[in-house]
Amino acid sequence: MRLLAGCELTVESIEDCAVVAMLRPRSGEAQWLISESYAFDPHVRPTEFVDVFGNLCQRFVVRRGRMRIRAELEVETERDIALAPWVAPVPAALLPDHTLQYLLPSRYCPSDRTFDQAQAIIDAAAPRSGQVGAIVEWIRTHIAYRYGVSDATTDALGTMEAGAGVCRDYAHVGITLCRSLRIPARMVVGYLYGLEPMDLHAWFEAYLDGRWYTFDPTQSAPRGGRIVVAYGRDAADVAFLTNHGWLQTLDMQVWVGERMDEMPR
Secondary structure, three states: OEEEEEEEEEEEEOOOEEEEEEEEOOOOOOEEEEEEEEEEEOOOOOEEEEOOOOOEEEEEEEOOEEEEEEEEEEEEEOOOOOOOOOOOOOOHHHOOHHHHHHHOOEOOEOHHHOHHHHHHHHHOOOOOOOHHHHHHHHHHHHOEEOOOOOOOOOOHHHHHHHOEEOHHHHHHHHHHHHHHOOOOEEEEEEEEOOOOOOOOEEEEEEEEOOEEEEEOOOOOOOOOOEEEEEEEOOHHHOOOEEEEOOOEEEEEEEEEEEOOOOOOO
8 A cells, every 4th residue: 555644843942952853764675665755944954874773864953943844755565464473482592683682671671670470471361372462462451542641751661550651652561571571572663544543653563483573552453554664672762853952842743644546547
């Protein structure tokens, strides 16, 4: 399917503020970037680099006052996602080198403190649910989707204690429990077609049977129509805007629609 997606942010700074943005998706195995456009008002010319996770990052300065940042994308992506919640994890000794960093505890995913809980979850699961499938089902059952419960400092342990959170919190819990069981897991942020209410979205991927699989505990059933913007260990690595100074987001609009080409006459 072809998706037309984008976002528009209005930010304000009381002094010149250096910013690193992640607004440009890359083509890959599951998506193809057909076209993109960016607008900055007032105009700036960003410089770009690729971070250690392969994400495209844009550096620029928000001058004192307000700036409007608009990104528009056309992306071809999968309507359905591959499923494998029941597949057994790859033994650690056989994991590819690039997955090993996703076994380690990180800022929002203290997986070295959750082994007992992760083991209890899979021990109580149905035989065919698989380890990651059992974790996703546990999150859906025990974590309520609720705004205002978490903030930028909340990690997976805080979310499990509160029993509520939003998409990034769900992803942190899933990643943390997977890593506790020596399953590589990484954070993903981007767009999801049909998300209600529409917003930029977060989910996680787990490495099973020689590839990464998508898991999204916020959704009651597997859904495709995803545009990946960035990967990382947790939310600290995949922020759409990282400001090195005082910066406030005043407004953000997000949209995702399917492009329906004109039918032949």
